[in-house]
Amino acid sequence: MSLRLPKGGRLIDRDKRVVFSFNGKRLTGFAGDTLASALMGSGQRIMGRSFKYHRPRGVVASGVEEPNALVNLGKGKTHEPNQRATTTEIFQGLQATSQNHWPSLSWDIGEVNALIPRFLPAGFYYKTFIHPRPFWKHVFEPFIRQSAGLGKAPDPKLQDPDRYEQFYAHTDLVIAGGGIAGLQAALEAGRSGAQVILCEQSAHWGGRAPVDGVEIEGQPAEVWIKNAVDTLEKMENIHLRLRCMVAGVYDHGYVLAYERVSDHAPQDDVVRHRLWRIRSRHVIAATGALERPLSFAGNDKPGVMLASAVRDHVVNYGSAPGERVVIVTNNDDAYRTALVLAEAGLTVPCVVDARARAEGALPKAVRARGIRVLAGMGISNIKGLRGVVAAQLCRQDGAGEVIEDVICDAVAMSGGWSPVVHLWSHCGGKLLWEKENSFFRPDPDKPPTDQNGEGFVICAGAANGALHAGQTLEDALNSTRKSLQDLNMPVSDQAFLKVSVPEEEKLEPVWIMPAKAGPKKRAKMWLDFQNDVKVSDVQLAAREGYESVEHTKRYTTLGMATDQGKLSNINGLAVLAGALGAEIPQVGTTTFRPPYAPISMGAIAGEARGALFQPLRRTPIQGWHEDNGAHFEPVGYWRRPYCFPRKGESHRDAVNREILAVRNGVGLLDASTLGKIIVKGPDAGRFLDMLYTNVMSSLKPGKCRYGLMCSENGFLMDDGVVARLDEETFLVHTTTGGADRIHAHMEDWLQCEWWDWKVYTANVTEAFAQIAVVGPKARALLNKIGADIDLSKEALPFMGWAEGRIGGFDARVFRISFSGELSFEIAVPASQGRAFWDKLLEAGAEFGATPYGTEALHVMRAEKGFIMIGDETDGTVIPQDLGLDWAISKKKDDYLGKRAQERSHMADPERWKLVGLETLDGSVLPDGSYALDEGVNENGQGNTQGRVTSTYFSPTLGRGIAMGLVRHGPDRMGEVIAFNTTKPAAKGAAPKTIKARIVSPVFYDPEGEKQNV
Amino acid sequence: MRRYSAFAIARQAFRHHEGWERAWRSPEPKARYDVVIVGAGGHGLATAYYLGKNHGIRNVAVIEKGWLGGGNTGRNTTIIRSNYLQDPSAAIYEKARSLYETLSQDLNYNVMFSPRGVMMLAQTEHEIRGYQRTAHANALQGVATEFISPRRVKELCPIINLDGPRYPVLGALWQPRGGTARHDAVAWGYARACSDIGMDIIQQTEVTGVQREGGQVVGIDTTRGPIACGKLGIVVAGHSGVMAERAGFRLPIESVALQALVSEPIKPVMDVVVMANTVHGYMSQSDKGEMVIGGGADGYNNYTQRGSFHHVEETVRALIETFPIISRLKMLRWWGGIVDMTGDRSPIISKTPVEGVFVNCGWGTGGFKAIPGSGWAMAELMAKGHSPLADAFSLDRFREGRFIDESVAAGVAH
Secondary structure, X not given: OOEEOOOOOOOOEEEEEEEEEEOXXXXXXXXXXXXXXXXXXXXXXXXXXXXXXXXXXXXXXXXXXXXXXXXXXXXXXXXXXXXXXXXXXXOOOOEEEEOOOOEOOOOEHHHHHHHOHHHOOOOHHHHOXXXXXXXXXXXXXXXXXHHOOOEOOOOOOXXXXXXXXXXXXXXEEEEXXXXXXXXXXXXXXXXXXXXXXXXXXXXXXXXXXXXXXXXXXXXXXXXXXXXXXXXXXXXXOEEEEOOEEEEEXXXXXXXXXXXXXOOOOOOOXXXXXXXXXXXXXXXXXXXXXXXOOOOOEOOOOOOEEEHHHHHHHHHHHOEEOOOEEEEEEOOOOOHHHHHHHHHOOOEOOEXXXXXXXXXXXXXXXXXXXXXXXXXXXXXXXXXXXXXXXXXXXXXXXXXXXXXXXXXXXXXXXXXXXXXXXXXXXOOOOOEEEEOOOOEEEEOOOOOOEOOOOOEOEEEOHXXXXXXXXXXXXXXXXXXXHHHHHHOOOOOOOOOOOOEEOOXXXXXXXXXXXXOOOOHHHHOOEXXXXXXXXXXXXXXXXXHOOOOOHHHHHHHHOOOOOOOOOOOOHHHHHHHXXXXXXXXXXXXXXOOOOOOOOOEEHHHHHOOOOHHHOOOOEOOOOHHHHHHOXXXXXXXXXXXXXXXXXOOOOOHHHHHHHHHHHHHHOOEEEEOOOOEEEEEXXXXXXXXXXXXXXXXXXXOOOOEEEEEEEEOOOOOXXXXXXXXXXXXXXXXXXXXXXXXXXXXXXXXXXXXXXXXXXXXXXXXXXXXXXXXXXXOOOHHHHHHHHOEOOOOOOOOOOOOXXXXXXXXXXXXXXXXXXXXXXXXXXXXXXXXXHHHHHHHHHHHHHHHOOEEOOHHHHHHHHHHXXXXXXXXXXXXXXXXXXXXXXXXXXXXXXXXXXXXXHHOOOOOOOOXXXXXXXXXXXXXXXXXXXXXXXXXXXXXXXXXXXXXXXXXXXXXXXXXXXXXXXXXXXXXXXXXXXXXXXXXXXXXXXXXXXXXXXXXXXXXXXXXXXXXXX | OOOOOHHHHHHHHOOOOOOOOOOOOOOOOOOEEEEEEEOOOHHHHHHHHHHHHHHXXXXXXXXXXXXXXXXXXXXXXXXXXXXXXXXXXXXXXXXHHHHHHOHHHHHXXXXXXXXXXXXXXXXXXXXXXXXXXXXXXXXXXXXXOEEEOXXXXXXXXXXXXXXXXXXXXXXXXXXXXOEEOOHHHHHHXXXXXXXXXXXXXXXXXXXXXXXXXXXXXXXXXXXXXXXXXXXEEEOOHHHHHHHHHHHOOOOOOEEEEEEEEEEOOEOOOOOOEEEEOOOOXXXXXXXXOOEEEEEEEEEEEOOOOOOOHHHHHHHHHHHHHHOHHHHHOEEEEEEEEEEEEOOOOOXXXXXOOOEOEEEEEOOOOOOHHHHHHHHHHHHHHHHHOOOOOOHHHOOHHHHHOOOOOOOOOOOOOO
């Protein structure tokens, strides 16, 4: 059984006990423990259940690569699924529960799947559940969904209480990995004066070297590591981050690093995760290597672990998976585990070495301690139902005939090591297969390249294939120097450090144990532990023609679990290559993609959440709207008042009241969101002539003109009023939603096409507050507050503008109207906006001045037959469809969209044209309703002859009014046509239709007498 | 072809599954085919399949540069819906959706079509009006959709946050028979069926040139030698522009990266597919339990199948607002695909300036859902020279200004 050793554990503090719970059971660990080491120390062997067969599983690894020991962490608001026990540092009161089982971890009903794996081979679901058809949706799929998934979702009724943040940095170097290679790289880079961010994903510097008994310059690695970190901390150009994983490398040296700031010690008011967004000239990936499992029957049983993980747990935490541990290996490194176990007083019954010879320094040292070393041997099977009871040994080159049963309670396996090349590969770095060591390592000739075509990621140490500690430091120094030279920075002349570690003999690739295992055994050799993919599954995929590694991956789900194949990919690839009779490099690898290990969604979103998840734009008058009960609607990043309901009023009531107040008295609209763009320069007029369909260059200073803007494809994209401020200056008004887009559109043309025109544009939308004073009493109100501008019809006629002071405010007044009433749109400096608004309201009380919102604005413009961008237009409508031919210049040679509008379909007389619509019964036509025509088209769809574009109840007219586009509409005045609805007349019946008469779109004041006063 | 069934699995179980035959053959190319399709993605394979099934044309090869189904067919977020606005779009997507309903039975391969329902949230007044218009259009197009209330939205998707501080949910366009399918299985199922009726699927073979005589296609050059053909179908998505150039004409296509991501798997919490266009993101939960997430396409043209972080960030922000529980989930995997975009964001299924060469491309961000309908229409066009489903999508439309613009209905990649 797993246990805590009486002494040892370099990372734990035995004086500090930490109480935590697992599945409600109160357990004790030590400060410095991971959840995995603490559970192991508490005798908890089974920590999770596998995905497909729900097999009981224990911990197998010691880092982010852990596929089995995933738990639900926390409770209520802080609940989080799928936390790796191996990277979870324990703290007082930690609560963990195991996942993917019912009713309990030890007794899981889902385990029946494990009894019939023979009937559930890879891809079985593609071959069955086909009949009867409705059963997939209603029977099979719900069952599969329930048994799949891992952790439990957070409760949707609770909000994540934690904070996440993002930091931005620019640096010369990011060094990923704080093992000895990373530290060596940082020291060299530090001496050169480079700005460095050094990230280590775990809570400790130094990586594996202290566990592996490495000596540097004659002292234990630990001493050198401490000195190195001390030195680095004193260097101002070095920035050290623990618990910070480099998650991804992107084009142009963009790096994401994920720092788990307080997962190990949760506190209120401390940010939980921090995402670093770094622009770095180079990236040094000192990311080490990962050990590979061996594929033998029963290799997934609780108690079977990676040899390095066993060693980590014993040395770092004083926890062991068992008292009698069999080692099985194809290399010398695993012998270190035997030595560590023996040193800790545990029993190693034997080391099973698949190689024909095991005569290196490490095997000799192991033999010298009286441990049996069995060369040329393998494991035929692991006995035990819920954990290892015995290892059955066989010859590696045979079919698995059992030679001996070795009683044991744990097995430490090692299939060799694979460099962690993820960061090299994220941005397109290529790999080469090194046959001698049986691993992929970075191909130095094919690095990921930056904007200049130069490599910008360098692997250092084990990540570069320099696994042996002596080579690791040397390689790290060389790689760093190469990087610094590329960056034109000085390099030191420091000699390589002296590292003493035992020499290692070569490993022998072993992909299947034993080599000639039959189908029954191969169906019990796990490749991907979490997803339950076995050797037999990969071989089945190959047999069925899923020969590409991507096909195999997708067909079997190999490498698609939460560890993303960190343990399984190379073994799976080798088995596939074997099945295809191909070499491993011919089969290739799957693509490595960010993130290296999963990162929280919270960190990706950062601080941008809740009300600030997008920027919020406020007009100078926003505060008044908020204080006065406005009902808001989002318009771009703005929030505009839709209406101002009074107590007891519905939104509809409020809108009707606001409209009547404007039509009969005076209304005030906060129009500050309206786009305002200054276009200035000798060529400004010429430029606007190209942008607008009509002529703007002939506009006189002091005058305004309405204009239409089309896309290159001829479609109407924006409209608005242009005012000429002086000979060279125009003020362009755009729609609220269009301001930024239109400004970008202008710059696009100016910078890409007409770069030699002398025009300058500036978006001054937020520099002004703009208030529309609208209604028959508007002039009276303005005269009351006093103006030094003559506001009379004669001095300031419709479509004129003037500058002066109104009510003591600097102001520009535009005589433009979107409602058909007498209207003054008044712009004042943004800082004066609120005061001006307050003044108008106060002075307007006697005239019944009423603030109104966007909906009243929309209804009034529809009553007047004015089009609205986004309602009458949808990206397929041209000005000619809307009866706006008068706003299209016939004289101009060109404007944007002119050529497009000459294409045959654009000039087609059958195009739908703008009309007004009145229902026969006065009701309001539904939004988006279509005008029905006879018959169906070739595809069986009902024919149509038009559609509703805007539809409202008009309080002015006391009935429903609508605008729409209808085929030959303007020629069919008075005709009655039918519109569809989505509501059936009675249950089961066809949807109702509504009859409407085609009328002029101008419902109100067709002569324009009201706005022209 | 041996049929797949539970009995077949049981029979094989006792032989340790050593008796399964290949899902598709891996033949040497013949010297000549009546029809060659370039591109063994979903659309190419479906085109071949319906050429055989509907038109009896079986001397067909499908040539693939990499591995079949390895492009956008295997990189999308598997959403199937047909609630489009414009008639031609609704026609072809609804044809596709209805073929998906019975595709598993038709192909004898479980593509796991799951009509779990798709909703598109309305979060502005403008969006409400837009979706009501789509609902009215769909009613005439034979596409079953309805505009539903926020309360119904919450019933269908309990993890949704209706009352976000910025964009409260005001309703949704709901298509109950929309849903998802297993994307790889669609490619594999079609490939197996094509192979079974005698068609050759030739992988790891790049088409390097198109041979023409007097404006008529006569064959292709490949990395495995020349192959003669009577007709040629180019169905290569992101690389359509490159293939068109080899055939001697140009296409109005731009290629951009579209990204998607999945969370780590969790137990089922979400049955339906939800798209939130105002905030730019959509999400569903796969049968494995992963939350499958997508958003907008990158803003610049490229071919690299990887994208920038910024779009993913924007998408995740939007979805945390919409589904707050995902804040405490982790992003597991994140990938990109190259999508081929036309000026009006609608596909091209068309004859080309070269006699005998047909092109099917421009599916942009929404091609997976169209696969069966696209193959059906393309096969009909290639066999008969005319297809009611394809006619509106001809290349001529750009010259005539006859755009099929869906942007009003779909402001987000999908």
